[in-house]
Amino acid sequence: MNDEVRREFENLAAREPIPLARGALLIAKDEYPELDLEKYIDQLAALAREAEPALRAAESTVEKIQSLSEFLFTRKGFEGNRDQYGDPRNSFLNEVLERRLGIPISLSVLYIEVGRRLGLKLYGVSFPTHFLVKAVDDRGELIIDPFNEGAILDLDQIRARLQQIYRQPVDVHPEMLKPVGARHILTRMLRNLKNIYAQGADWQRVLSALDRILMLDPRSLEELLERAVLYERMECFSPALSDFQSFLTQAPEHPAAETVREAVIRLTQQVSRLN
Structure with missing residues (x-):
C-alpha cells in the first residue's frame, strides 16, 4: 500500500x-x-x-x-x-x-x-x-x-x-x-480479499488487507496476531515484535498468550542481534 x-x-x-x-x-x-x-x-x-x-x-x-x-x-x-x-x-x-x-x-x-x-x-x-x-x-x-x-x-x-x-x-x-454499518461491511470485504490472497500465497497483499482491517477495527485481536505472525514470516522482525507486544497488552489472558510471550522473547533477541 x-x-x-x-x-x-x-x-x-x-x-x-x-x-x-x-x-x-x-x-x-x-x-x-x-x-x-x-x-x-x-x-x-x-x-x-x-x-x-x-x-x-x-x-x-x-x-x-x-x-x-x-x-x-x-x-x-x-x-x-x-x-x-x-x-x-x-x-x-x-x-x-x-x-x-x-x-x-x-x-x-x-x-x-x-x-x-x-x-x-x-x-x-x-x-x-x-x-x-x-x-x-x-x-x-x-x-x-x-x-x-x-x-x-x-x-x-x-x-x-x-x-x-x-x-x-x-x-x-x-x-x-x-x-x-459500513465499517463492518468494509472489514468483511477486506477479509474476503485477505483469504483470496492467502490462498495464492500473495503475502504482501495479505499484509495490506490486514493493515486496513486493523485501521477499521484496531481491537481485532485475530488480525493483530495474524499480522504479527506474517511479519515474522516475512522477516520483518521489529513490526512483528511490536504487534506481538500489543497483543499481550490487550489480551494478557488470551489462550494464545503463552505462545505470544515466547514469540516476544524470540523476537526481542532477534531484533537485538540485528541492531
Missing part, C-alpha cells in the same frame, strides 16, 4: 459514519493507485437517476425493491460471478461497475448505494457465508439477495440456506439478520 492510499484509508477509517461507496473504492485503490473515485461515485448516482422513473411508479416498498432489482439485474446486467467466484476483481467496486460482475457483498454494496439514492432504507446483513441486504419500512423488513438477482427471501428460504451451510437444521437467530 503506497503512502497516499494509506493516508486516505486512515482518514476514512477515522470517520463516523464511514461513507460506504468511498470506502469500497478506497479498498480498490490499493490495487489501482490512479483510480478516480469520483468517476465511480458519479456512476452510482447515474444508475439511481436512470432507475428513478420505475421506482416512482411503484407504490409499496416491495414493488420498489422489485423495480430496483429488475433495473440492476435485468436491464443493466449485473450478476453474480459464479464461474470465477474467487477472482479478486469481484470485490472491487470499480470492477463491479465496469464488468457487471460481483460476489454477494460487492453486489450488496452496489444495491445499497443505488437504493439509498432513491430513498430506500437499505442496510447490509452479515449473514453467514453470504452477504445480504435488508430493506426497512413502516410495515416491517425484507431480506434481499443481490447475488441472486435481488430475490426477496422468506424465513423458510433463509432457514434452508442455514441448513445448507451447517448441514443440519439451524434456527434463524435475530443476530444473523441484524443490520450492519
Whole structure:
C-alpha cells in the first residue's frame, strides 16, 4: 500500500459514519493507485437517476425493491460471478461497475448505494457465508439477495440456506439478520480479499488487507496476531515484535498468550542481534 492510499484509508477509517461507496473504492485503490473515485461515485448516482422513473411508479416498498432489482439485474446486467467466484476483481467496486460482475457483498454494496439514492432504507446483513441486504419500512423488513438477482427471501428460504451451510437444521437467530454499518461491511470485504490472497500465497497483499482491517477495527485481536505472525514470516522482525507486544497488552489472558510471550522473547533477541 503506497503512502497516499494509506493516508486516505486512515482518514476514512477515522470517520463516523464511514461513507460506504468511498470506502469500497478506497479498498480498490490499493490495487489501482490512479483510480478516480469520483468517476465511480458519479456512476452510482447515474444508475439511481436512470432507475428513478420505475421506482416512482411503484407504490409499496416491495414493488420498489422489485423495480430496483429488475433495473440492476435485468436491464443493466449485473450478476453474480459464479464461474470465477474467487477472482479478486469481484470485490472491487470499480470492477463491479465496469464488468457487471460481483460476489454477494460487492453486489450488496452496489444495491445499497443505488437504493439509498432513491430513498430506500437499505442496510447490509452479515449473514453467514453470504452477504445480504435488508430493506426497512413502516410495515416491517425484507431480506434481499443481490447475488441472486435481488430475490426477496422468506424465513423458510433463509432457514434452508442455514441448513445448507451447517448441514443440519439451524434456527434463524435475530443476530444473523441484524443490520450492519459500513465499517463492518468494509472489514468483511477486506477479509474476503485477505483469504483470496492467502490462498495464492500473495503475502504482501495479505499484509495490506490486514493493515486496513486493523485501521477499521484496531481491537481485532485475530488480525493483530495474524499480522504479527506474517511479519515474522516475512522477516520483518521489529513490526512483528511490536504487534506481538500489543497483543499481550490487550489480551494478557488470551489462550494464545503463552505462545505470544515466547514469540516476544524470540523476537526481542532477534531484533537485538540485528541492531
